[in-house]
Amino acid sequence: MRADEAIEARLKVRRQLWPARARTAATALCLLAMALPAGAQTPPPASPPAQAPAPTDSQPAPPPPAAVAPAPAQVPAPPKPAEGSTQAPAPGGQAGPVSPLPPTASPAPDSHGQTVFGGEGAVLSPVPVMTKGGQSSWDEGYDSIVAALNAIAGEMKRLGLSEAGQPMVVYTQSDDAGFEFEAQIPFSGATTAKPGEGVKLGASFNGKALRFQHKGSFSDMDDTYEQIANFLDARNIIALDNLYIEQYRTDPRTTAPDQLVVDILVPVR
Template identity: 55%
Template sequence: MTGVWGTRLGRAAVVFGLMMALVAPAAAQAPQKGPDALTPPPVVDPKKVETTPVTPGAPAASTFAPDELTLSPVPVLTISGSSSWEDAYDKLVEAVRKADTELKRLGLTQAGQVFVMYNTSDDRGFDYEVQVPFSGTTTQKPAEPMKLGGSFAGKVLRFVHTGSFGDMDNTYEQIANYLDEKNVEQNDLYIERYRTDLLTASPEALEIEILVPLP
């Protein structure tokens, strides 16, 4: 190889000079990339890219949208009592059982879903009235402290709780937030109407209407 280069040295020098003259401008315009150089992304013509228009979604429906209804009075057997929050469910079940026994003694028949009215409450517990609708007539008086009378009548907002009795605190908190948001005046009277039978249902699987009286 050295002999070949020796005989062509002059010609090679001329050729090399011409090549460098041609390559130098290109090299100046396109500098070599270092090992850490970034490759720019390809240019995309936006007119050639298919796009799908996005329709603004409707605001999420409130999970607490009550309906308004008017309650008509029905005859009920009422038993009053008080309870701590820890014993609330057991106390209500006991009251319904006593009312059911008393209705049978009086010759009356349960004729509707049980109401529970919460009159007053604090951190320690609450006062309640369990009201059991009935049909029939009697000349006897119920045993104390039970009494015969009529259920609440008037306009209410109806919310629905489905689940365990222990989770009702969360439901009531959401109701309170809803009433505040809508500026609904409320006199702290709440009525529950049990769609499930308190005497047979599991406390973990209840369906309860929570009725908020309107002024």
């Protein structure tokens, strides 16, 4: 609007200048006419007044400025690009959706592994395991797990198989009274015989998971699970329902229950 006002102001000045120039020319002609009769009263001097309009008409100079006047009329064109520039932010606004693209990497497990007590993303590949299911109260949980692992080890030895990895415990159900679990020990070797004592052949979990580590006693593991729950909630990570895997870096069969090192694996979608 300031540019338009400046243009209009210039046009007003020009409109004021052209009549002023005309009046100046007319005044000069009148003075000339008055001077001529003083020397001699002849009709020809009267003709110069008749020619006075001619000078005003013969002044082609005014038309060129008039031609300049259309140019200012075209000056408003620059403001139109300015209006177009107001539309330029619209494409820039589309960059906003581009910034949410980083929010699209957050579901990947690997993007959440560096901030909470050594948690990290992992992709678990299945391995052959011998398994034994069971259930227990929380007070007897550790002893029940050790008993299941001992039963698996006994059947593995009977069948001529060898342990080929760290023992694991898969929790499938839990409540205030206790939990249901499946003890697992990876093995190597082959056999045609079937295991007994409730032991079965199977495979370990296959898929994405988040890995957290617990160090300390079995009873204090509840605190670690609470931190894991807070971690998942804070990042809107969806875990598979009722499925937690404990991989024992220290064998529960030979380690005191207050000196455990356990990787807690949380399968995620």
